[in-house]
Amino acid sequence: MNKIITIGREFGSGGRELGRRLAERLGVAYYDQEIIQEIARRTAMSEEYIQRVVEQKPTALLPITIGHTFQFTTDGVDTMAQTVYREQSDIIRELAAKSDCVIVGRCADYILRESNPTRIFVYADMESKIRRCFERAPENEHLTEKEMRQYIQKVDKNRAVYYEFYTGRAWGDWHNYDLCINTSGKDIKVLVDSLTLLQR
Amino acid sequence: MNKIITIGREFGSGGRELGRRLAERLGVAYYDQEIIQEIARRTAMSEEYIQRVVEQKPTALLPITIGHTFQFTTDGVDTMAQTVYREQSDIIRELAAKSDCVIVGRCADYILRESNPTRIFVYADMESKIRRCFERAPENEHLTEKEMRQYIQKVDKNRAVYYEFYTGRAWGDWHNYDLCINTSGKDIKVLVDSLTLLQR
Numbered sequence: 001m002n003k004i005i006t007i008g009r010e011f012g013s014g015g016r017e018l019g020r021r022l023a024e025r026l027g028v029a030y031y032d033q034e035i036i037q038e039i040a041r042r043t044a045m046s047e048e049y050i051q052r053v054v055e056q057k058p059t060a061l062l063p064i065t066i067g068h069t070f071q072f073t074t075d076g077v078d079t080m081a082q083t084v085y086r087e088q089s090d091i092i093r094e095l096a097a098k099s100d101c102v103i104v105g106r107c108a109d110y111i112l113r114e115s116n117p118t119r120i121f122v123y124a125d126m127e128s129k130i131r132r133c134f135e136r137a138p139e140n141e142h143l144t145e146k147e148m149r150q151y152i153q154k155v156d157k158n159r160a161v162y163y164e165f166y167t168g169r170a171w172g173d174w175h176n177y178d179l180c181i182n183t184s185g186k187d188i189k190v191l192v193d194s195l196t197l198l199q200r
Numbered sequence: 201m202n203k204i205i206t207i208g209r210e211f212g213s214g215g216r217e218l219g220r221r222l223a224e225r226l227g228v229a230y231y232d233q234e235i236i237q238e239i240a241r242r243t244a245m246s247e248e249y250i251q252r253v254v255e256q257k258p259t260a261l262l263p264i265t266i267g268h269t270f271q272f273t274t275d276g277v278d279t280m281a282q283t284v285y286r287e288q289s290d291i292i293r294e295l296a297a298k299s300d301c302v303i304v305g306r307c308a309d310y311i312l313r314e315s316n317p318t319r320i321f322v323y324a325d326m327e328s329k330i331r332r333c334f335e336r337a338p339e340n341e342h343l344t345e346k347e348m349r350q351y352i353q354k355v356d357k358n359r360a361v362y363y364e365f366y367t368g369r370a371w372g373d374w375h376n377y378d379l380c381i382n383t384s385g386k387d388i389k390v391l392v393d394s395l396t397l398l399q400r
Contacts, residue, residue: 118394125375175325180380194318195395 003028003100004117006109008163008177011155012129014188015122018181019104021192029101031092039087045080053084054106055158085166105159109176110167121177126152128184203228203300204317206309208363208377211355212329214388215322218381219304221392229301231292239287245280253284254306255358285366305359309376310367321377326352328384 005022009015016032023030036054040047092111095101103112109119124132130148134141143151156172163171174180183191205222209215216232223230236254240247289311295301296312303312309319324332330348334341343351356372363371374380383391 123374174323174374174380174382175384178382180374180382182374182378182380184375 001115002096002098004096004108004112004115005102005120006112006117007102007104007120007122008109008171009105009122010124010129010172011152011159012133013122013124014132014183016104017188018120018122018183018192019102021189022195023102025192026100026102029095029099030104031095031101032104035088035091035095035103035106038091039084042087042091043083045084049080050084053081054088054162055155056081056162107163107166110163110169118179119177121172121174121180123172123180123182124184201315202296202298204296204308204312204315205302205320206312206317207302207304207320207322208309208371209305209322210324210329210372211352211359212333213322213324214332214383216304217388218320218322218383218392219302221389222395223302225392226300226302229295229299230304231295231301232304235288235291235295235303235306238291239284242287242291243283245284250284253281254288254362255355256281256362307363307366310363310369318379319377321372321374321380323372323380323382324384 005019005026007015007019007022009018019032020030036047036050039045039050043050045053088106089111092103092106092108095103096108096112096115096117109117126149129152130145133148133152140148140151160171163169169176181191181195205219205226207215207219207222209218219232220230236247236250239245239250243250245253288306292303292306292308292311295303296308296315296317309317326349329352330345333348333352340348340351360371363369369376381391381395
């Protein structure tokens, strides 16, 4: 069975960079935006549209009970979200079957639960996340610190709702991960190097 | 500056074994019970007495305000607890200055905060902790599962109160650690080996 590492992460914690650098160090495949691109290819939806769907809170998707069975509401948006999640799941399972890899986000820890992945969660204190967001996203430099904080909170809220909806698990609950890494005040490159602390 | 790793851990999570194996792998010193022995040597209190003091909830130690200054209550037990904590702090700082090392428990992460240690916290789900406790402590085999659960909760409650009293920080809050490791259902030896995941 291939060695799979999944990365969950708070927005602004540098989890994506950590995943990429980890994959580089291990010399294994790294998947993140590639999954969206592949969904786009398979469904003929645009990448931008898919991105919007996976970033949306799936509140409209709450299953409703009809008689004794659950049923999803069937308006267009919901069907799209379900299609995207189904394609995403298929693609993630195919990628994991192909080779060792690091997969960022997308409920991969849950989708691949039977493959026993190493599940990493990356987090940081709010101050570090705000600083990292300003450094990494110059397009948001017009935001005040307060607005950036609210933006970070909103993105993570959506991630939590999305994750809980599809997995039935609490996002960011450390019992769902094997290793939780605090990036507060740290350089991600140095941090990934220091994860080699056992080899000196 | 020496490379210091501190290990906080939930009772029954295998944190002590993880610390010991980590130190072995790194070829560095490992301190746990040795600290109690050294306090005993310096204070002429028995190891058993010190062990009882450090396992006690320091509720009797709540500082009281006299005029505008804080003051500790001064009955015998409190003075002993303070003496033990002060000796413990001195010893931990001396050990950290001497060589690279792994230190388990004893608020070492806080006491050594200016030496920038790698702060690890080890945790597990309750089921795993109960199983590990029964395996490791045959003297407790007369306990029912329910009693073992209550015992684990009590030990951790005391640790939390002790830690918070001396550090002003929440015990087990992941923002106080650099790396949190879930040992649920895992063999600690294999786990320590797999922490070398970056080196294949």
